[in-house]
Amino acid sequence: IGELNLWLDASNIDGDENAGITNGASITEWKDLSGKNSHAKNTTGSKIPKVKMNQYGGDYSIIDLEGGYLDTYLSTHTNQNATMFFVYDRQGGPGWDNMFDAWQDNSYLVWWLMDSRDNNTSDSTIRGNNWVHFNSGNSNELNVLAVRVNASAGKAYFNGSQILDT
Numbered sequence: 001i002g003e004l005n006l007w008l009d010a011s012n013i014d015g016d017e018n019a020g021i022t023n024g025a026s027i028t029e030w031k032d033l034s035g036k037n038s039h040a041k042n043t044t045g046s047k048i049p050k051v052k053m054n055q056y057g058g059d060y061s062i063i064d065l066e067g068g069y070l071d072t073y074l075s076t077h078t079n080q081n082a083t084m085f086f087v088y089d090r091q092g093g094p095g096w097d098n099m100f101d102a103w104q105d106n107s108y109l110v111w112w113l114m115d116s117r118d119n120n121t122s123d124s125t126i127r128g129n130n131w132v133h134f135n136s137g138n139s140n141e142l143n144v145l146a147v148r149v150n151a152s153a154g155k156a157y158f159n160g161s162q163i164l165d166t
Contacts, residue, residue, distance in 0.1 A: 040070035
């Protein structure tokens with residue numbers, strides 16, 4: 001798979017085409033299919049996401065992060081260019097969801113994408129409090145977010161439209 005450093009696919013959470021996984025199962029490890037072993041894990045025993053199978057009128061599996069999280073660390077990919085693609089659906093209910101974040105130890109170089117389910121907007125930031133707001137789609141719709149970043153700048157695209165250029 002070349003230079004791919006992380007590949008998480010909800011249709012193959014366990015690396016065995018979800019052979020031993022049932023609908024509603026807790027997911028404590030999501031296998032990295034890139035071959036780099038950067039598996040997304042939750043080792044806390046709490047806030048465990050669940051899998052939902054046969055979603056969106058088809059045979060699509062999703063990871064429901066509602067109230068849960070998975071961590072991964074790309075030790076071979078610090079301070080380098082990164083391109084990330086997220087396919088996601090906004091969820092109902094009040095509050096904020098942290099969809100992803102990245103940071104550098106002992107510095108303020110951060111990238112957060114947070115989804116506010118209260119007002120149909122998401123917030124993105126790179127470095128400190130430089131927030132950029134954009135409409136993050138509707139619940140029960142699949143959306144695509146593409147992010148291209150390096151250690152000091154980035155661009156983000158939502159469903160094909162550029163929403164951020166820092």
